[in-house]
Amino acid sequence: MADNRAVIxxxxxxxxxxxxxxxxxxxxxxxxxxxxxxxxLVLFVEQEFGISVTGDDLQFDNFRTVERIDELVTRKLAAx
Amino acid sequence: xxxxxxxxxxGAGVMGRGVTTALRQAGFRVVLVDRDEEILERTRARLxxxxxxxxxxxxxxxxxADELFAETVFTTNLEDLADVDLVVENAxxxxxxxxxxxxxxxxxxxxxxxxxxxxxxISITRLGALxxxxxxxxxxxxxxxxxxxxxxxxxxxxxxxxxxxxxxREFLTALGKKSIVVNDSPGFVTNRVMMxxxxxxxxxxxxxxxxxxxxxxxxVECFGHTMxxxxxxxxxxxxxxxxxxxxxxxxxxxxxxxxxxxxxKLVDAGLHGRKSGQGFFxxxxxxxx
Numbered sequence: 049m050a051d052n053r054a055v056i057x058x059x060x061x062x063x064x065x066x067x068x069x070x071x072x073x074x075x076x077x078x079x080x081x082x083x084x085x086x087x088x089l090v091l092f093v094e095q096e097f098g099i100s101v102t103g104d105d106l107q108f109d110n111f112r113t114v115e116r117i118d119e120l121v122t123r124k125l126a127a128x
Numbered sequence: 129x130x131x132x133x134x135x136x137x138x139g140a141g142v143m144g145r146g147v148t149t150a151l152r153q154a155g156f157r158v159v160l161v162d163r164d165e166e167i168l169e170r171t172r173a174r175l176x177x178x179x180x181x182x183x184x185x186x187x188x189x190x191x192x193a194d195e196l197f198a199e200t201v202f203t204t205n206l207e208d209l210a211d212v213d214l215v216v217e218n219a220x221x222x223x224x225x226x227x228x229x230x231x232x233x234x235x236x237x238x239x240x241x242x243x244x245x246x247x248x249x250i251s252i253t254r255l256g257a258l259x260x261x262x263x264x265x266x267x268x269x270x271x272x273x274x275x276x277x278x279x280x281x282x283x284x285x286x287x288x289x290x291x292x293x294x295x296x297r298e299f300l301t302a303l304g305k306k307s308i309v310v311n312d313s314p315g316f317v318t319n320r321v322m323m324x325x326x327x328x329x330x331x332x333x334x335x336x337x338x339x340x341x342x343x344x345x346x347x348v349e350c351f352g353h354t355m356x357x358x359x360x361x362x363x364x365x366x367x368x369x370x371x372x373x374x375x376x377x378x379x380x381x382x383x384x385x386x387x388x389x390x391x392x393k394l395v396d397a398g399l400h401g402r403k404s405g406q407g408f409f410x411x412x413x414x415x416x417x
Binding site for chain 2: 083084086087090091101102106107108111
């Protein structure tokens with residue numbers, strides 16, 4: 049969902065010095081954020097979208113790009 | 129002494145939580161002690177997030193919160209350490225906080241129990257003297273985040289016995305950590321060099337030799353460090369950095385450890401680094417675009 053992507057992107061942009069981030073850009077590989085930031089992303093999506101990230105969803109790869117985070121959120125919302 | 133099964137962890141702050149998680153990952157039972165119930169309640173919640181973080185960053189050794197809590201006792205009573213096989217103490221880095229703990233530990237723990245001090249600057253020898261069994265007291269300077277850092281700086285105090293050093297290393301091996309043993313001295317090896325480096329980097333900025341960003345870039349881009357000294361200082365917390373450099377200054381009485389006025393000013397201004405949103409770098413308005 050485009051709206052969700054915008055919300056996710058905005059959260060990431062609030063935490064980095066760059067002014068833009070592509071939806072398929074790996075924010076960790078690009079060095080925009082450090083690995084520990086992944087937990088802030090988890091807490092953010094849980095709070096923002098009312099989902100809970102546990103078990104098999106706790107994969108670093110799910111949080112690498114805006115696109116992947118959006119996919120996870122969409123999947124969790126559909127399953128709720 | 130070789131059979132450590134249950135470990136007492138004193139202090140449920142960042143380090144105590146990290147040590148607890150690493151211990152449970154390695155299968156040790158834990159008795160976690162802190163001052164009051166409220167802190168312990170908060171700790172439980174934070175541990176739940178911690179295990180999720182480690183599940184993503186180090187999936188191989190991950191455990192669930194249920195697995196962590198299954199064999200962890202949370203208590204406000206130091207006497208509950210009567211039956212543990214080893215203690216890792218992580219209380220606040222203040223002599224006034226640590227002293228009363230060590231004065232009691234000697235009478236609570238079994239005589240053969242090793243007491244490991246997890247500190248970044250306080251004298252292990254001085255703390256050991258309070259226990260009545262300094263031969264069993266040793267420094268274990270864990271790095272943060274504990275479950276992700278492979279090596280521990282082990283500090284042999286003046287009276288620490290060789291059997292304590294051997295048993296401590298054996299314990300750390302069982303915990304999945306390597307150890308490097310050094311002798312007791314203010315700041316040991318890591319923090320003496322690290323704090324002096326941070327302080328000198330602060331002087332460079334203070335004197336206008338280079339900006340904070342350029343100073344850090346030189347370390348990252350020329351030396352291949354993951355993070356520059358000033359960003360590292362922001363991560364540690366500038367208040368903690370100042371406290372550490374002041375300990376070094378007080379202990380050595382050597383002017384080379386005098387705190388940089390810029391560092392003192394930032395701390396006075398409440399700019400304590402990442403945790404307060406600003407230090408040498410700004411973490412709040414990083415946003416603009």
